[in-house]
Amino acid sequence: MVIVLESNIRDEDKQRIRRFLEKNSLRVNEIAGEEETIFGAVGKVGIDPRDVEILPGVQRVIPISKPYKMASREFKRDNTVVDVRGVKIGGHRVSVIAGPCAVESAEQIMESAARVAESGAVMLRGGAYKPRTSPYAFQGMGEEGVRILREAGDAYGLPVVTEIVSSEHIPVMKDYVDVFQIGARNMQNFELLKKVGALAKPVILKRGLSATIEEWLMAAEYLLASGTEDVILCERGIRTYEKATRNTLDLSAIPVLRSLTHLPIIVDPSHAVGVRDKVPPMALAGVAAGADGLIVEVHPCPDCAMSDGAQSLYPEQFEKMMRDIEVLAPVVGRSVSHRPMARSGHATGGAELSANRASVADLRGAAETPVICAYSGGRGAYAEIAIQRFWDNGATALSTANFREVLNAVLGGGAAFGMLPIENSLAGSVYENYDNLTRCEDIEIVGEVTIRIEHSLLACKDATVDTIASVYSHPQALSQCDEFLAGKPHWKHIETASTSGAAELVAAEGDPTRAAIASESAAEIYGLKALKSGIETNPRNYTRFVIVARAGEVRCETPNHASVIFTTANQPGSLHDALGILKKHGLNLTKLESRPIQGEPWRYRFYANLTLPEGVGKSVVSAEHLRTALAEMEKISQDNGVVQGVRVLGLYNSKELSN
Numbered sequence: 001m002v003i004v005l006e007s008n009i010r011d012e013d014k015q016r017i018r019r020f021l022e023k024n025s026l027r028v029n030e031i032a033g034e035e036e037t038i039f040g041a042v043g044k045v046g047i048d049p050r051d052v053e054i055l056p057g058v059q060r061v062i063p064i065s066k067p068y069k070m071a072s073r074e075f076k077r078d079n080t081v082v083d084v085r086g087v088k089i090g091g092h093r094v095s096v097i098a099g100p101c102a103v104e105s106a107e108q109i110m111e112s113a114a115r116v117a118e119s120g121a122v123m124l125r126g127g128a129y130k131p132r133t134s135p136y137a138f139q140g141m142g143e144e145g146v147r148i149l150r151e152a153g154d155a156y157g158l159p160v161v162t163e164i165v166s167s168e169h170i171p172v173m174k175d176y177v178d179v180f181q182i183g184a185r186n187m188q189n190f191e192l193l194k195k196v197g198a199l200a201k202p203v204i205l206k207r208g209l210s211a212t213i214e215e216w217l218m219a220a221e222y223l224l225a226s227g228t229e230d231v232i233l234c235e236r237g238i239r240t241y242e243k244a245t246r247n248t249l250d251l252s253a254i255p256v257l258r259s260l261t262h263l264p265i266i267v268d269p270s271h272a273v274g275v276r277d278k279v280p281p282m283a284l285a286g287v288a289a290g291a292d293g294l295i296v297e298v299h300p301c302p303d304c305a306m307s308d309g310a311q312s313l314y315p316e317q318f319e320k321m322m323r324d325i326e327v328l329a330p331v332v333g334r335s336v337s338h339r340p341m342a343r344s345g346h347a348t349g350g351a352e353l354s355a356n357r358a359s360v361a362d363l364r365g366a367a368e369t370p371v372i373c374a375y376s377g378g379r380g381a382y383a384e385i386a387i388q389r390f391w392d393n394g395a396t397a398l399s400t401a402n403f404r405e406v407l408n409a410v411l412g413g414g415a416a417f418g419m420l421p422i423e424n425s426l427a428g429s430v431y432e433n434y435d436n437l438t439r440c441e442d443i444e445i446v447g448e449v450t451i452r453i454e455h456s457l458l459a460c461k462d463a464t465v466d467t468i469a470s471v472y473s474h475p476q477a478l479s480q481c482d483e484f485l486a487g488k489p490h491w492k493h494i495e496t497a498s499t500s501g502a503a504e505l506v507a508a509e510g511d512p513t514r515a516a517i518a519s520e521s522a523a524e525i526y527g528l529k530a531l532k533s534g535i536e537t538n539p540r541n542y543t544r545f546v547i548v549a550r551a552g553e554v555r556c557e558t559p560n561h562a563s564v565i566f567t568t569a570n571q572p573g574s575l576h577d578a579l580g581i582l583k584k585h586g587l588n589l590t591k592l593e594s595r596p597i598q599g600e601p602w603r604y605r606f607y608a609n610l611t612l613p614e615g616v617g618k619s620v621v622s623a624e625h626l627r628t629a630l631a632e633m634e635k636i637s638q639d640n641g642v643v644q645g646v647r648v649l650g651l652y653n654s655k656e657l658s659n
Helices: 011-023 049-053 106-119 143-155 167-173 190-197 213-226 253-260 269-273 276-289 315-332 360-364 382-391 403-411 431-439 475-480 482-486 499-509 520-526 574-584 619-636
Strands: 002-005 027-032 037-042 058-062 082-084 087-089 093-099 123-125 160-163 179-182 203-206 231-235 265-267 293-297 371-376 395-400 417-424 443-452 456-459 470-473 492-495 514-518 529-533 542-550 561-566 588-596 604-611 646-652
Touching: 002 011, 011 027, 011 037, 011 049, 049 058, 087 093, 093 106, 093 315, 106 123, 106 143, 106 315, 123 143, 143 160, 143 167, 167 190, 179 190, 190 213, 203 213, 213 231, 213 253, 231 253, 253 265, 253 276, 265 276, 269 276, 269 293, 276 293, 276 315, 293 315, 315 443, 371 382, 371 403, 382 395, 382 417, 382 443, 382 542, 395 403, 403 417, 403 431, 403 443, 403 542, 417 431, 417 443, 431 542, 431 561, 431 588, 431 604, 456 499, 456 520, 470 475, 470 499, 475 482, 475 492, 475 514, 499 514, 499 520, 514 520, 520 529, 561 619, 574 588, 574 604, 574 619, 619 646
Parallel strands: 093 123, 093 293, 123 160, 160 179, 179 203, 203 231, 231 265, 265 293, 371 395, 371 417, 443 646, 470 492, 470 514
Antiparallel strands: 002 037, 002 058, 027 037, 082 087, 417 542, 443 542, 456 514, 456 529, 561 604, 561 646, 588 604
């Protein structure tokens, strides 16, 4: 049963409830959600819910109707996010696990780890003990395989995943393995499930060859009931009468599971289809269906593989697949997870930062103190959504009145980071923030995040589309929905400072003739209903935000992007010459924006985004490479003998920070 506690419950009442439940042989889990705290109580002996409901501090009791208790959505309303050494499975990210079917040698697994890490995998897979249909097939390297898998993972900063086939292997494996995998053939090996669950480590549970979804969730219940809280469900294809592929990948299981359980769900397209060239499209389909991640077989030489070579991707195929996933993920409201960088110095992220410069990992929620990120707008603003996406709800979003206040909060120490919109794919650049970044020399860009913008028409509960007479929103939001609004010519358009401000205003008025254009998140926050969703004219509507911090407080170990500002002499060909220097140094220009220089009519400053050439990935090397190029630019950035500004706004890794 689920016991919802009163929001102001006293500690002694909470302890009294816990003792009562445990006295009745129930196992109690306390779960603190965003809006309420609950006790999840499960056990072999049932008690009358009314005996619990009358206890002081109990708001209500919800019986769990499913045979799987702890795995059910009733037991835990919020989705579980499994944290594996900083890598998170679940939430808004798509996490990719990759590696060969089997560990065959130290050289093979080291090369595999290097290639998948370079392409964007966040965990390394590889079998040390292999359950094979034929007793004569390669059975794995056993203990030695587990050890060298661990060494490869450590060498490239990847947690390791491997299958356990027998409980007798636990003593050998437990100190080396980050995530245990229970294979399809062992899904209902209940004694193995109990023993692995008791280790309290994360477990990937693959669906059995012919298992129903309920049987699968009951197997997960064994793990949860035995001690682990971190179970990841893996759809790997089921056996049907179809012979064109190795198995039939049941992607419909993903949305079904999403309604039944809070556990994260990943997909194994390699074992599902069993044919190399069919793996990438099914991987993309899994992401589109809502999977939290993928587990894919990749081998440096599939033709030489000792097992499952036919379904193992070449490293080049895996790299292409990862690029495609990067493109697809924002369309379905996700982003691709990337490896946390090695930390250096003390953690950061609160109102006060460490004296040591923090590493990029701290942006990702690896900090020991809560991360505070300022944004412009109220609750439900798209910038707040960007913060939640990037930190996977692990940061505190600090609302401010405008973009200048965001920067003031960062400079004044009230927030470690700021989230600023810089460009929309339809409306173009946010010029105010280009100017803000130019003016604030103590602020630098440390990352970026892109989210898809989906507008909804929000109104009070009594409103309908026919009752609306006025619609409120930010000017850009109104323009992005012009086709929808054109169909309502009698509506009056009223501009507000933000989309969230429009939602708050409409909610406060409670007038059924007024509506707001904002996010669906704003509807939940302000108690409004969405009369119509997806009203933007072009569904390919994305906003790129930059994450800013005080200069010198955060560094990126492996930057691949830079943002700079510069001016050129007021003479023919000066801009051409400046861009030629960028080309000379292998700096790829991805965006160039001109802004007027205040107080100097008809003079312009240029804002440029650059990608750094491969081979200069280390922070020190990248900074020196860029400094050399900018020093050459300064030579031509003169007018009447006065050197104009050439300044780096930030060195960052867009891949690490794309969430």
